[in-house]
Amino acid sequence: MTTQALITGWLALLVFSFVSTLIAVWPIPAHWQALAGAAILTLAWLKARVILGRYLGLAQAPFWARGFGVSLALFCALLLGLYLIPVML
Structure with missing residues (x-):
């Protein structure tokens, strides 16, 4: 793993965390809160993919990367x- 790839992954994690924090602390109207929660969960999923791919080396193992x-x-x-169940009811 090159230093450039690690720094790029780290910067991506910083951006995803910053955007998640902005969404979480921003006063969001009630009818947009479900979308905000979905966006935060999507950003968490992206962060997990960066960690798995860049830092755990799954980018070099496509079979395992696909499975994870x-x-x-x-x-x-x-x-x-589960998050959207109360919104749907």
Whole structure:
């Protein structure tokens, strides 16, 4: 892993964290809160992908990266569904 790839991954994590924090602290109207929660969860999913790909080296192992990616996507979809249940009712 090159230093440039690690720095790029670190910068991506900083940006995703900053945007997540902005969404979380910004006063959001009630009818947009479900979308804000979905955006924060999506950013968390992107951060997990960066960590798995850049820092754990799964970018060099496409089979394992795909497996972890699918598992992570299914878990995030489950969390999103659980988060949106009160909105749907």
